Amino acid sequence: ETGVTQSPTHLIKTRGQQVTLRCSSQSGHNTVSWYQQALGQGPQFIFQYYREEENGRGNFPPRFSGLQFPNYSSELNVNALELDDSALYLCASSYTQGYNEQFFGPGTRLTVL
Amino acid sequence: GQNIDQPTEMTATEGAIVQINCTYQTSGFNGLFWYQQHAGEAPTFLSYNVLDGLEEKGRFSSFLSRSKGYSYLLLKELQMKDSASYLCAVRPRGNYGQNFVFGPGTRLSVLP
Numbered sequence: 001e002t003g004v005t006q007s008p009t010h011l012i013k014t015r016g017q018q019v020t021l022r023c024s025s026q027s028g029h030n031t032v033s034w035y036q037q038a039l040g041q042g043p044q045f046i047f048q049y050y051r052e053e054e055n056g057r058g059n060f061p062p063r064f065s066g067l068q069f070p071n072y073s074s075e076l077n078v079n080a081l082e083l084d085d086s087a088l089y090l091c092a093s094s095y096t097q098g099y100n101e102q103f104f105g106p107g108t109r110l111t112v113l
Numbered sequence: 114g115q116n117i118d119q120p121t122e123m124t125a126t127e128g129a130i131v132q133i134n135c136t137y138q139t140s141g142f143n144g145l146f147w148y149q150q151h152a153g154e155a156p157t158f159l160s161y162n163v164l165d166g167l168e169e170k171g172r173f174s175s176f177l178s179r180s181k182g183y184s185y186l187l188l189k190e191l192q193m194k195d196s197a198s199y200l201c202a203v204r205p206r207g208n209y210g211q212n213f214v215f216g217p218g219t220r221l222s223v224l225p
């Protein structure tokens with residue numbers, strides 16, 4: 001069974017640029033959630049995708065957008081990067097609704113200069 | 114609103130027992146999770162409570178009181194590898210997505 005994978009591991013961008021982060025969900029999981037984790041803080045929910053549609057969104061501006069593909073992998077896109085976007089971006093997959101826990105990927109460390 | 118509180122840092126000695134508390138105020142409640150996160154790594158699932166009471170899994174136990182909005186994670190026979198951040202997360206009722214509201218995390222240092 002393959003776990004959740006994310007790419008790239010690290011990324012450095014400058015303010016105003018755009019970035020795309022990628023996530024492959026764990027085998028058998030059809031739901032992907034994205035979180036932003038600033039240094040020393042808990043993860044903050046960005047949005048969730050279920051069967052290729054956005055299925056819930058946290059308090060993040062529209063410049064944070066995403067996609068889910070038929071194989072349930074997902075992308076997080078951030079436009080017009082700001083310095084405060086520097087964080088660890090975590091992807092978590094789960095099997096649809098219910099009480100199942102989310103399985104996290106190793107994250108992408110984004111630095112905005 | 115959603116608010117989850119945990120102590121920022123705790124220190125304990127190898128072999129000891131430590132209790133990490135979590136209090137929450139959320140717009141609904143559909144389960145409380147504890148995750149462990151080593152520095153620079155992904156959070157890993159430790160425990161889940163949806164009903165009041167104690168859940169035990171080896172050296173780790175988690176307790177929930179829904180009426181008090183309170184949970185704790187109990188770690189027994191501490192080992193050096195237990196040095197990590199411990200995240201309390203609540204899934205509010207009414208959200209059809211599985212998004213969690215995380216607390217700030219408690220950084221535990223285990224000393225020899």
